[in-house]
Amino acid sequence: MTATIQSIGEQGLLKLVQRFCPADIIGDDGAVLAITPNHHLVVTTDVLIDNVHFSDRTTPPHSVGWRSAAANLSDLAAMGATPIGLTIGLGLPADTSVAWVEGLYEGIQDCLRQFGGAIVGGDLARSSVRTIAITAFGQVKPSHVLTRSTAQVGDAILVTGYHGSARAGLELLLHSDSGHDLAVVDRQVLVRAHQYPTPQLAVIAELGDRAAGMDSSDGLADAVLQICRSSQVGAILDQSAIPIAPALQRYNSEQAIDWALYGGEDFELVLCLSPDAAQALLPKLPIGAAIIGQITAATAVELRQRSGEVEMLNFDRGFQHF
């Protein structure tokens, strides 16, 4: 029997692919390339497929564009880089409406106008499924590269904002009968979290030269686990400190912590820095930012629940692409 990518799974496929990449420039949100002594180039790429990463049911074209750009800008932020620009490769069925393409580009452009960078190129191809391939690049001073692998025992773990809201917004969009007694404004806040996430580029300028981190695009649990694995440390998180938006508390307080840990696509940053630096940074961040735990010398990532019980987090709950 021929082995398929389904049979080896996403981790197997990643391992296969990583054999072909230089070991020192992969395994983070973006690749860092030393172009000149004072400027490092950061490159990151995303492929988004209709009915996998977006759909007409949940995301109008303007939002598809915004999210596509925001996800890539978030990867740049997660490397400490500021955006230069991005390229857009599109695969489109011939019956795609012009309005959809226009909305997509307007969404991308609006996101770049707000956070920096320009559309600097692209390619158009005929395909049976709408496909968006974005490659973004940014620049960072060599001393300010933010990686996953430098968290230190005793570091505070800080998140730049609320978690779980994007997943809640998706739920509301997918199930029209859900949240029928939710206030209109709460619904808007959650739907907006899904359709118009904010890449955390503003915080980059506030960071010193000793921080580890990544973004929470695949969920808060995944981010902490990835950082701990890369840095060969453990962590303890305090469940009651994980910031949940009031709108999400009112919508579904039972699901909230699960969506915060595993929902993904909140595009916040998860940062590890000295407790003093974390305390100093916190007042400069928007409401929702919080210190949620600390880095330990253990090998596990533990979650101290409200009840006092301690749960071990692991990768099994994350999203599997294949």
Add this chain to the structure above:
Amino acid sequence: MTATIQSIGEQGLLKLVQRFCPADIIGDDGAVLAITPNHHLVVTTDVLIDNVHFSDRTTPPHSVGWRSAAANLSDLAAMGATPIGLTIGLGLPADTSVAWVEGLYEGIQDCLRQFGGAIVGGDLARSSVRTIAITAFGQVKPSHVLTRSTAQVGDAILVTGYHGSARAGLELLLHSDSGHDLAVVDRQVLVRAHQYPTPQLAVIAELGDRAAGMDSSDGLADAVLQICRSSQVGAILDQSAIPIAPALQRYNSEQAIDWALYGGEDFELVLCLSPDAAQALLPKLPIGAAIIGQITAATAVELRQRSGEVEMLNFDRGFQHF
């Protein structure tokens, strides 16, 4: 009726998309970004779709990988840039064989080993159709950027190699009954031209700082027309000077000139430079390189046929993606 991208056509779609890009960095093979005073970054992107740009019938996975990389490296060469690296975004059906993915990456890696650059990142997504999105970036000294828009009246038009062979190779792969009396070695030369094109990076180092040009990925006629439009000049080409590989002459001498002009995917460079510079460059280039005409003050691109008749070239014969 809702307008579709089919109804506005490829040119209409390009116009729409270009509204969103800064005017000074589009319209060439790649975008040029001034990162530092001494290093400009060149970025180019391609989307390749199963059964549009490649197929199991004509291209084994290793060749799909090689061609994908070569097409992007050719775009870098067409801007005068040397490769730094590329990212690979893949959309894959779950039943894709592991061997296909492995072959693809090996093909990309073999091409980069020979011509420079590394695989520096990527993304994997589930899709119903095999999709390859490659973004390549390279660097070029600001004084050595090669553009389409600086051809001058009196310039010689030089091509770096044979044209039409890639299209002939595709023909042989698509029609097993074709060329049945062709020598095995001729068949191999033509099939190889389709499956393993050579990006013309070697010539870059030989160019002075006054050359215009692009690659012939969409055919020789398209390249000359694009250069003339961008430079607001005309051209006269000498049909008898257009280099046709001996293997192609033997395979199909009647079709040869048509495939050379319109077949595409030969990935040679079409350069415009002073007659003296062209004569000096020619001996340094591989067999097949030739001076095929000159830039004129006319508004048309003319082809002087062997018979002495003059034909006007235009864009209508090119490949339409939508």
